[in-house]
Amino acid sequence: MAIKSFQGAREKVKKEYNAPLLVEDHMMKSLVTFSPEQSILEVMELFIKHRISGGPVVNDKEELVGIISEADCMKQISESRYFNMPILDKSVERFMTKEVETIPHDTSIFDAASVFYKSNRRRLPVLQKGKLVGQISRKDVVVAALKLSSQNW
Template sequence: MGIKSFQGAREDQKKEYHAPILVSDYMTRNLVTFRPEQSILEVMELLVKHKISGGPVCDQRGGLVGIISEADCMKQISESRYFNMPILDKSVEKFMSTNVETIPSDMNIFDAASQFHNGHRRRLPVLDQGKLVGQLSRKDVVVAALKLNSHNY
């Protein structure tokens, strides 16, 4: 018996992938931020209280001016011991890192992973039109990789 109906060759169906792959999909939005005039002792207490290893330092207008980390606090602890002095109420601005690498919120998570791999940062502040909107950590990238594991690119 012959073919009753023939539609011709089918077009290749392109699968559209709508999984979130942007930094803004995985970044932390509720940040613990610090001020330049805050004491380093207070920062250490907040790092322990919130179980974090560092955070952005913002000025009064909310602009990013630096990053303070446990490593920066270690510098204060080391200097205090070297000079046989108690940890003083020195301000964050004396110990924070001011050369801050940032990433845009619309960067894809793979480029962010590459930036982490090529650098030595544990966290990167996320900016949107020059404004601090979040922070991406190495752990956030690992979480994203686990969620995206079953997909091909």
């Protein structure tokens, strides 16, 4: 004889998903930024002081105008040696990368992972209404995925 359940029909439980899925929830918000007028020598000193390898270049309206990296500084060092001149106080604007790939703040981390997969970028500046609001890295996306691993995607 079969055992009969006396619980009755169960109500279907709808799972609510409220884990943060957007880039803005996982991005780094406090950044070391540079201005186009800063000297390349000062930038190199700040790289060492803050233990970073690059950073966004913003104008006085907090709009992203470029990225300066150690590789850009290598160009200055190389030119200085070639022309047998000391590193001068040349501006960041001369050496920065002006064409910068960015990502919107309201992009999902899954779409961000796809962008990182398709490009060779390690980090991307995050923009909201044309203004720099943060930066997301490949590592930030991996950490976000680990946090979400207990959730259903």
